[in-house]
Amino acid sequence: MQFGTLCAAIVSFVTFAAGLQAQSPPPAAEQIAAAVLALPKEMREGAGVMGYRTAGKLELLRPVKNGMLCLADDPAEEQFHVSCYAETMEPFMARGRSLRASGVKGTQVDTARFAEVKSGKLRMPTAPAALYQIFAKSYDPATQTVTAGRSLFVVYVPFATAATTGLSTVPSDSKPWLMLPGTPKAHIMFSASM
Secondary structure (H helix, E strand, C coil), rough: CCCCHHHHHHHHHHHHHHHHHHHHCCCCCHHHHHHHHCCCHHCCCCEEEEEEEECCCCEEEEECCCCCCCCCCCCCCCEEEEEEHHHHHHEEEEEEEEHCCCCCHHHHHHHHHHHHHHHHCCCCCCEEEEEEEEECCCECCCCCECCCEEEEEEEEECCHHHHHHHHCCCCCCCCCCCCCCCCCCCCCEEECCC
């Protein structure tokens, strides 16, 4: 074997091995600790967590005890992202994951879910339901800190409108506003700096 061919083979193997390492999910305890970071501290201990025991397969790592369910960061994604939401939103969220897994993309996910809500096949919560998220460049499990992170907090109020809530539908960084009014996915947006 020539030196150049050997070097190319070594580079290919190292790249392949690094790819396998990157796809391997972190331990469940590490995923749980990261996932609940999106919640206020007093809500973290009782939150359920869905994460990855095997690559690509989201499953329950810890049961819900306080009505909040968190999704661990997907190791296959480049950016760090965790979210926690009221357990009453899980049918809607699970349906979105299922549609995406079947190849449905972009706005068609909500088009399908909204049609299922309208037909009665998919039920929405009847009370407000919170969602907390963190988006970040990276996460350090040793210190449980994120780099270049951004938090997002919303409250789902299905079918709410400006008239039923008294909220503006104009986006704002300084006050709450209503996004997607009149739809099953209507929610109040809050700025992280509030």
